[in-house]
Amino acid sequence: MTSETSRILVENLEFRYGKDGFQLRVPEFRVGAGESVGCIGPSGSGKTTFLHLLAGILLPERGTVEVDGVVWSRVADSVRRKARLARIGLVFQEFELLEHLTVEENIRLPGLIDSRLGRELDRSRATELARQTGIDAYLRRKPHSLSQGERQRVAVCRALFANPAVVLADEPTGNLDPARSREVVAALQQTVRQQGVSLVMVTHDHGLLDGFDRVLDLSSEVS
Amino acid sequence: MTGTTRLAWRYLAHHPGRSATLVLALALTILFPWGVQLLVGEFQRTLIRRAEQTPLLLGALGSRYDLVLNALYFQGDVARPLSMESVEIVQATGWARPIPLFIRHRAQGFPVVGTNADYFSFRQLRAAQGTLPLLLGDVTLGANVADELGLTPGDTLATDVGSGVDLLQYPLRLSVVGVLQPSANPDDDAVFVDLKTAWVIDGIGHGHDAAEEQGEDQTIARDGHRTVLNAAVFEHAQITDRNRDSFHFHGDRGEYPVTAVLIDPPSDKAATLLRGRYRASDTEQMLRPSVAVDEILGFVARIKRFFDANSLLVGLATALFLAVAVTLSYQLRRRELRTLRKIGCSRRTLFEIFAWESLILVGAAALFAGIAAWGAVNSVKIPLS
Numbered sequence: 001m002t003s004e005t006s007r008i009l010v011e012n013l014e015f016r017y018g019k020d021g022f023q024l025r026v027p028e029f030r031v032g033a034g035e036s037v038g039c040i041g042p043s044g045s046g047k048t049t050f051l052h053l054l055a056g057i058l059l060p061e062r063g064t065v066e067v068d069g070v071v072w073s074r075v076a077d078s079v080r081r082k083a084r085l086a087r088i089g090l091v092f093q094e095f096e097l098l099e100h101l102t103v104e105e106n107i108r109l110p111g112l113i114d115s116r117l118g119r120e121l122d123r124s125r126a127t128e129l130a131r132q133t134g135i136d137a138y139l140r141r142k143p144h145s146l147s148q149g150e151r152q153r154v155a156v157c158r159a160l161f162a163n164p165a166v167v168l169a170d171e172p173t174g175n176l177d178p179a180r181s182r183e184v185v186a187a188l189q190q191t192v193r194q195q196g197v198s199l200v201m202v203t204h205d206h207g208l209l210d211g212f213d214r215v216l217d218l219s220s221e222v223s
Numbered sequence: 224m225t226g227t228t229r230l231a232w233r234y235l236a237h238h239p240g241r242s243a244t245l246v247l248a249l250a251l252t253i254l255f256p257w258g259v260q261l262l263v264g265e266f267q268r269t270l271i272r273r274a275e276q277t278p279l280l281l282g283a284l285g286s287r288y289d290l291v292l293n294a295l296y297f298q299g300d301v302a303r304p305l306s307m308e309s310v311e312i313v314q315a316t317g318w319a320r321p322i323p324l325f326i327r328h329r330a331q332g333f334p335v336v337g338t339n340a341d342y343f344s345f346r347q348l349r350a351a352q353g354t355l356p357l358l359l360g361d362v363t364l365g366a367n368v369a370d371e372l373g374l375t376p377g378d379t380l381a382t383d384v385g386s387g388v389d390l391l392q393y394p395l396r397l398s399v400v401g402v403l404q405p406s407a408n409p410d411d412d413a414v415f416v417d418l419k420t421a422w423v424i425d426g427i428g429h430g431h432d433a434a435e436e437q438g439e440d441q442t443i444a445r446d447g448h449r450t451v452l453n454a455a456v457f458e459h460a461q462i463t464d465r466n467r468d469s470f471h472f473h474g475d476r477g478e479y480p481v482t483a484v485l486i487d488p489p490s491d492k493a494a495t496l497l498r499g500r501y502r503a504s505d506t507e508q509m510l511r512p513s514v515a516v517d518e519i520l521g522f523v524a525r526i527k528r529f530f531d532a533n534s535l536l537v538g539l540a541t542a543l544f545l546a547v548a549v550t551l552s553y554q555l556r557r558r559e560l561r562t563l564r565k566i567g568c569s570r571r572t573l574f575e576i577f578a579w580e581s582l583i584l585v586g587a588a589a590l591f592a593g594i595a596a597w598g599a600v601n602s603v604k605i606p607l608s
Contacts, residue, residue, distance in 0.1 A: 055565070078569065081569055084566070084567040085566065090566060096559075098559055098562075099237070100237030101230070101233050105229070109563075110567065111226065112229060113226060113230070113563060113567070114226075115226060
């Protein structure tokens with residue numbers, strides 16, 4: 001897989017929290033278009049940190065992280081922010097939905113905080129995603145009235161709203177029972193596959209990794 | 224609605240109690256100085272307009288403020304009245320039209336203005352219903368009085384007991400003969416009678432059955448030409464067509480009281496001549512009401528400056544309070560803001576959201592304060608109008 005065909009390309013990545021904190025080393029990591037990769041590791045292995053490095057929220061001390069042609073360390077913060085908004089969809093561990101917004105507004109959130117995106121992508125995009133994930137009946141409801149599974153689907157729709165190249169999911173099944181977790185991950189993979197989007201999902205649950213194209217074990221990358 | 228406006232509005236709408244408290248606190252801070260400003264402005268306009276419509280005023284020597292407030296705004300009393308002789312002296316000069324006023328009594332709480340027909344032409348007052356007070360016992364109501372008391376021509380209006388010199392004076396029932404057109408002046412809040420009626424209310428004139436028809440128990444002395452009645456004689460409590468002729472006055476008409484005389488000179492020269500004539504008087508004063516009102520407004524301006532300083536401090540306290548509220552809100556929303564930042568929200572956009580929230584709160588507070596201030600100006604009675 002070359003740089004041209006990789007949606008995500010990580011080379012010689014090194015990151016350390018403080019002087020005595022843990023150090024994350026990833027010599028090479030690539031994710032192709034439409035590929036799904038699971039990242040596994042115990043608590044404290046740097047899974048969320050790795051995801052933040054991929055998203056450009058954190059910058060590596062050494063090495064490069066390139067997402068959809070943009071090398072994070074070579075561009076200004078504002079460019080990283082705009083690229084993150086337009087090219088990366090984030091699904092958080094506790095979904096981080098805004099309780100004061102309706103489901104539809106939560107899905108459209110990237111468009112609400114960026115006027116250019118808001119102009120390009122209208123409500124119909126949110127409705128379409130909601131229909132695909134089976135939550136179109138809840139568009140006018142507030143998140144607190146939804147089940148965990150429904151909230152997760154809202155978070156996935158929000159991540160996909162801006163037609164991103166990559167979706168980064170941070171333990172999106174952390175609060176669910178095993179059966180429900182498998183169901184949710186399957187739904188996430190299916191939706192992402194339908195959209196032709198690359199997926200990187202971190203989890204500590206090995207049982208969820210069956211459907212992924214590849215798996216990266218971060219416990220071996222941390223010193 | 225832009226995205227940031229929607230986000231701001233949604234957050235405020237999601238916390239109605241918190242938002243309403245902030246709006247109320249801000250509204251009160253805005254309302255207080257704004258309300259004072261509007262009320263003081265209206266108060267000043269009312270005072271100045273009335274004063275400028277009155278070229279000269281004659282009264283007994285004493286407080287010029289009391290004289291102006293009584294004669295122009297029907298407020299308070301003058302310490303000493305003039306006599307009708309003073310009116311006749313001005314009349315005799317031929318330099319101006321004197322319009323006597325006798326304002327000492329009240330009816331249902333409203334000032335009773337005793338005057339003559341010239342007052343109505345001078346103030347350009349016309350009857351909207353009925354007539355002006357033509358006969359003894361007639362009363363014409365100011366527009367607000369009629370409205371407030373629900374009276375129309377044909378009704379009666381009793382004067383207040385003990386509002387005059389004689390505290391034992393019984394109320395006189397006046398016949399309502401007309402209602403004035405609204406004038407947006409203190410005339411709207413007064414009732415008007417002929418001077419003679421005002422004197423009857425004051426106890427200078429009275430009406431009773433003929434002395435010859437009184438019983439012995441009400442007669443002190445009787446000879447061929449003269450009958451002297453005692454205090455037990457029955458006096459009429461209302462002037463009617465039947466008993467109007469029985470009303471009479473004792474004493475010299477030239478000594479009957481007037482509280483002030485409006486002077487309507489035809490020219491500046493006449494006004495100057497008249498003012499010169501009274502400059503050296505040690506019993507009377509002739510003044511330009513606009514000058515006295517300017518002095519009164521000087522006091523008001525000083526009081527207003529105190530309110531302004533107070534409002535500034537209250538505004539400062541509220542700004543600090545708002546800053547604390549925003550800071551606390553920021554702390555409470557750290558997780559939400561962190562999420563927005565992670566998704567790709569710029570600091571500028573976050574600032575925009577907070578700015579819109581503040582703007583919506585301040586806008587709502589200003590609207591609320593504006594409506595309340597408008598309501599206050601239209602419902603709170605300015606003391607001198």
